[in-house]
Amino acid sequence: MLSWTHSEWLPILVVKRNYENNTITFSQRSVHSKDELWWIPLNFATEQSPNFEDTQVDIFMPPQAQYSVPLGDLNIHLSGRDWIIVNKQQTGFYLVHYDTDNLMAIARQLQANHSVIHPVNRAGLFRDLKPLIEHNEIEQVDVVFEMLKYLELEEDILTWNEVADSIDCLSQNLFGTSSQKHFNEFVRRLVTPIFRRVYVDQTANISLDRGNRILHMACLADLPECLEYTRHLAKEYIINKINLTTDSEYYGTYDTVLCMGVRYLSDRDFHRVIDVLKAADRGSEYYDDMIYALRCTQSHRHLLHYLEVLLGESSSHMILSEPEAMMYILYVFKSSLSTRPVIWQYIDRNYRLVCRSPNFVEDFNQIAEFVPRHQRPHVSRNIRS
Structure with missing residues (x-):
């Protein structure tokens, strides 16, 4: 039996302690269930x-599915409330x-003094979760x-990058629920210190490009400083055509800055951007x-207007072919949960246009997988008509 290093798959090691008899059981399986x-x-x-x-x-x-061993045989001493971490660094x-x-x-240790746990292992904990x-x-x-x-005390960028996907x-998962507001408040509290160090005070030894996930996380949680920061840069770039920076390391963050920067434009600024477009x-x-x-706007009115300008049959600015238009609708639909009601409204208004796409049925079926049950009769009536 060879080591996992000779396999194309990756093992998952499950560590379970028996707190009554001081044993520990290791189980292994493949990431791909092989x-x-x-x-x-x-x-x-x-x-x-x-x-x-x-x-x-x-x-x-x-090489066995399960392996139990007494803690004493490992020369490990643990009380019932102690933590153990496997795979150092x-x-x-x-x-x-x-x-x-x-x-x-482990959570208690992180809250008491996170520096006790090596930063590579802190990042690894969130990667594995x-x-x-x-x-x-x-x-x-x-x-x-x-x-x-x-995390409000965490300064390690590798850990933040691993945390970002989980957040x-x-x-x-919480979008549209009563818990969403409270979760955003929680995330804002966590991310505010590191955001300020990287983007406001610039005291962190972190390149702007490496901090991109922090920017994205902070703005998605509606951190006011992040929204103001990105809105200012986006308006400078779009309206005044001032590049965000001449520093090449920052180019990777253009997409994030512009997307986050137009989330909450005023009506006046939004229509100025449309005119510039x-x-x-x-x-x-x-x-x-x-x-x-512009697909990132959180205003349903703005998003619908943007789609009508870009894709609408009566638009003099329509730039996408019919197949491309349906593909773009699918892309916008998948990119953000908040866009989905607007996409349905747009399809309802422009059904005869979008159904001309040769891939309409395939693309529409992908969208229809996300249709709430209470809306399906309405969608079916539109299809039959």
Whole structure:
């Protein structure tokens, strides 16, 4: 039986402590559910011995689905509330999932003094949690929020980049619920200190491009400083044609800045941008930037007007062919949950136009997968007519 390094797949190691008899059980499976088993190198840091620098292998888990061992045999001493972390500094290429009690113990450590845990392992904790959050496989969602609470003190950019996907996933799951407002407040509290250090005070030793996920997260949570920051830069670029920066490292953040910057434009500013769009050279990057950015508006009226200008049958500015128009509608629909009611309204108004697309049925079926049950009779009537 070869090591996982000879496999095309990645192991998932599940670590479960038996708190009554002081044993620990390791289970392994493949990320892709293949029937493969590996020799997996394990090393440990604990609350009583938080040494993350020595990354030598303590034991190898043999190639079997489950392996239990007494803590004493591992020379590990743990109380019931102590934490254990496997795979110090991510030296092994595998994911680690822990039982809820151990995650709670790790969360307590992060809140008390997160620097005790190596930054690579802090990032790894959130990387490994991400698929569990995405697939709703977390036993107790409370543990996720306990893990996140300390982040207002986190300055490590690698950790923030790993956290961003999980926060985005939670935000999508809570979209349109009564909890969305409270979750955004929670995220704003977490992200405000690092946002200010990177973008306001610029005291963090983090390049603007590497901080792009922080910018995106802060603006999606409606952090006022982020919205004002991006709105100012977007207006300077679109209205006054002033480049965001001459620094090449910043070009990767253009899309984020422009998208976030037009989320909450006033009616006056929105229509100014539309006028600029109509007058712009359609072959320029400047024009493409505006096309991309305007889909991010959170105003339903603005988004519907933008789609009518860009795709509407009576629009003198229509630039996309019929197949391209339907593909773009699908793209906008998938890009943001907030756009979906507007897309349905647009399709309802322009059904005879969009159904001309040769791929209409295929694209429409992809959109229809997201139709709420109470709206399906209305959609069916439109199709029959």
